[in-house]
Amino acid sequence: MAQLIDGKQLSDQVLQEVASEVELLKGKYDIVPTLAVVLVGEDPASQVYVRNKVKRATEAGMGSIEHRLDAETSQNTLNALIDHLNNDPEVHGILVQLPLPSHLNEDEVIASIHPAKDVDGFHPLNVGALASGRPSLVPCTPQGCMIMLRQVHPDLSGKNVVVVGRSNIVGKPMAALLLQANCTVTIAHSRTRNIESLCRNADIVVAAVGRAEFINADWIKPGATVIDVGINAIDVNGKRKLVGDVDFESVARVAGAITPVPGGVGPMTIGCLLLNTTRAARRQLA
Numbered sequence: 492m493a494q495l496i497d498g499k500q501l502s503d504q505v506l507q508e509v510a511s512e513v514e515l516l517k518g519k520y521d522i523v524p525t526l527a528v529v530l531v532g533e534d535p536a537s538q539v540y541v542r543n544k545v546k547r548a549t550e551a552g553m554g555s556i557e558h559r560l561d562a563e564t565s566q567n568t569l570n571a572l573i574d575h576l577n578n579d580p581e582v583h584g585i586l587v588q589l590p591l592p593s594h595l596n597e598d599e600v601i602a603s604i605h606p607a608k609d610v611d612g613f614h615p616l617n618v619g620a621l622a623s624g625r626p627s628l629v630p631c632t633p634q635g636c637m638i639m640l641r642q643v644h645p646d647l648s649g650k651n652v653v654v655v656g657r658s659n660i661v662g663k664p665m666a667a668l669l670l671q672a673n674c675t676v677t678i679a680h681s682r683t684r685n686i687e688s689l690c691r692n693a694d695i696v697v698a699a700v701g702r703a704e705f706i707n708a709d710w711i712k713p714g715a716t717v718i719d720v721g722i723n724a725i726d727v728n729g730k731r732k733l734v735g736d737v738d739f740e741s742v743a744r745v746a747g748a749i750t751p752v753p754g755g756v757g758p759m760t761i762g763c764l765l766l767n768t769t770r771a772a773r774r775q776l777a
């Protein structure tokens with residue numbers, strides 16, 4: 492049975508670091524690091540997630556502000572809100588929950604967030620900084636995955652890694668971070684040929700495809716490390732169950748180490764979001 496990489500426990504460690512940084516920023520500079528979360532529409536999964544973020548922020552002694560806008564909100568209204576948050580000195584981080592309703596332009600929204608407050612790390616300036624090896628605000632999920640990987644591989648140099656999925660939110664920034672850690676990185680996606688045998692050669696597989704239990708034990712080299720980014724809600728006998736992109740049951744029998752879902756990458760994403768918020772706050776000190 493593979494070693495379990497406990498995201499809940501690791502994220503508690505990250506949140507403790509966040510809490511002491513918050514203490515320091517309060518005591519020394521009299522600022523309360525504050526995250527503004529913007530949610531457009533009422534997707535129930537998004538609401539759970541937003542509630543979790545606000546809860547953890549409060550526990551870490553941070554400030555948080557929630558802006559809920561209805562699903563029909565116009566681009567102009569959203570732009571005006573972001574403009575207001577960009578210029579509010581008491582807001583250090585801005586997160587606009589994605590995906591947005593289809594009438595809104597996500598790229599425009601992301602580009603309108605001040606790069607210094609872009610705690611998701613999605614602004615083109617932050618994307619460019621990461622791509623050219625000068626990371627500043629790094630996307631939370633890949634950042635959390637790196638912390639988990641370091642538990643098993645303190646030195647990642649020379650490891651063969653396959654990242655399955657090429658999204659701007661996970662796959663691409665994940666590959667950039669791994670490359671910076673001197674891994675040999677392959678990005679696989681829906682058009683990739685022989686994806687199974689590619690994965691079977693990897694020391695590390697990062698699964699970020701958004702398909703429930705897509706990757707099974709045949710894809711995994713015995714002893715390899717598997718990071719499961721997927722969070723998919725499936726129906727099992729009328730009950731809602733969360734599963735990853737990895738068939739945990741079978742893969743855990745061949746892998747050397749694996750992250751669970753829930754309790755894996757998800758909590759680490761939230762930990763890193765709050766870590767980014769303290770970093771953003773520190774950089775905004777006059």
Ligand SMILES: Nc1nc(=O)c2c([nH]1)NC[C@@H]1CN(c3ccc(C(=O)N[C@@H](CCC(=O)O)C(=O)O)cc3)C=[N+]21
Nearest residue numbers: 539540587588589590611722753754755757758760761
């Ligand atoms: N601008 C933006 N930034 C994001 O980072 C972002 C986003 N939009 N939109 C939605 C996705 C999704 N996401 C999750 C993070 C943590 C959990 C999480 O903590 N999940 C728990 C389970 C929660 C449950 O029980 O439903 C776990 O995996 O253990 C889930 C989902 C961040 N996202």
Ligand SMILES: [Mg+2]
Nearest residue numbers: 656657680681
């Ligand atoms: Mg894909």
